[in-house]
Amino acid sequence: MGTITKALKLLNYFSIHRAEIGLSEFKALSVQDKATVYRHLCELQENGFIEQDPISKNYRLGPAVLRLATVREQTFPMREAVSTIVDELSRQLGELVHVSLYEGGYMSPLYHADIQPHGTRVYFDEGELLPMHATSSGLAMLAFGGDGILNQLLKAPLVDFTGHTITSPKDIKQYVQRVRDQGYALSEEGFEKEVFSMAVPVFNQGEVSIGTIAVALPHSRLTKAVQEKILTQLKQGGRDVTNVLGGTVPEKLEGAWEDAV
């Protein structure tokens, strides 16, 4: 792992639940020498990617990420483009829908909507990375995102989040093959208890998927009929997102997706 990667990975420890992180906590999280972490933090700070609270000395994300996000969204308004599709799909299904993109071994949420009539809802955080092997999004990505991603994933041992998570490389490979055949991925409580999710890949120009569109719902609301309905709509969502990104659905998926208009 290069120096740049080590430094950038530090930024991923920030989340809704960890808005500020001190030096020692960074050291513990990243399992690196304190001096190394400190120097990396200094360079990140010099470039505005983090800033330090003058009193508590804790670090938080800096203004640079806001500016770069503005540039990205102004020049390549992917979030805005998918938002209407995701909103509409969430409204139709009455469940949580999200589009996520592959990013350095995880799925990175791009946009989500949860326009729904039910009392219970699935917790979802747009700022939190999703693991590949434990989520339907990740599994769909592994199936259609090119071989490099799968090989990358299997280098390290896989975490069992719930007791239901698929963790053995053999099972992963087998399931990924199944996803390739059926054109969608399912995850039953692979990441969070009581949560069931389904995902299909989305594409821009090029044969490999860049991300996924997924639906997540409480296990209790799942019936055969609901699953069928969601899957059909999800495939259509996959088509729509792919189109709005200027891509085309690969021929190998046409068979599996023929039930969607």
Add this chain to the structure above:
Amino acid sequence: MGTITKALKLLNYFSIHRAEIGLSEFKALSVQDKATVYRHLCELQENGFIEQDPISKNYRLGPAVLRLATVREQTFPMREAVSTIVDELSRQLGELVHVSLYEGGYMSPLYHADIQPHGTRVYFDEGELLPMHATSSGLAMLAFGGDGILNQLLKAPLVDFTGHTITSPKDIKQYVQRVRDQGYALSEEGFEKEVFSMAVPVFNQGEVSIGTIAVALPHSRLTKAVQEKILTQLKQGGRDVTNVLGGTVPEKLEGAWEDAV
């Protein structure tokens, strides 16, 4: 300059006007060896900070910046906090108002508003970094942002953008001292022709400024009376932004700002 900084600086070449950049263009812009740039780009890509167009092979900003911006704004909603103040001030003055934060030798726009009745308006891009010595924001920051910033700036030669830009270290130091005394900074066509701007520092906890609030308008609309009105309101804006960020205006500014409520 460390490896991390070199890599992060590459991201700053992206802007509204340069949404995609190829390897050779990066090499030219950064004046580094092609192999070095390439490896840096690879690491940035592996971490989702940039992505590569599969066809044109050009690079663009990646999904990671969006995610991190979401985390930052969810945990530390500075943009949202200042937006109401900036909107209101822009409405009152009928001119462009922006809040910008210091970031690695430049001012990084955080939020801007241009609610105004006039036909001509000042061009402003929230995704573009502002130079320190040529803008009122930068000069206000130099005056109140701590000594490190000024020393940092004077290490490299300063660009003359319009023929009116202050570029000599002696003049900069002299003007910065004046800004400290009067509590605000002016820039007459220092960055863009025909544009006049005024800025005051804003603070969070701590004695040094973290950014500025500024007004920019066409030179043609500037009168003594307008300038007076804007300055008074701007100081009030500086107070308001400082308050909403949980900071306090330093005592050394109280004298210069006493005309604002």
Add this chain to the structure above:
DNA sequence: TAAAGTCGGTTCATTATTTGAACCTACGGT
């Protein structure tokens, strides 16, 4: 109140990573 622990930050010799000239391959134009 003295000792022990924790925190952010610093130092310097050792080590490993970054670096860049040269090279390779593919493509579009002439």
Add this chain to the structure above:
DNA sequence: ACCGTAGGTTCAAATAATGAACCGACTTTA
């Protein structure tokens, strides 16, 4: 068939990253 330019790769040489030990300030504990 040639040239120029593009993205990408290689390997020895050089530079930058590393981490154990250290420092001073502040808290906790006995």
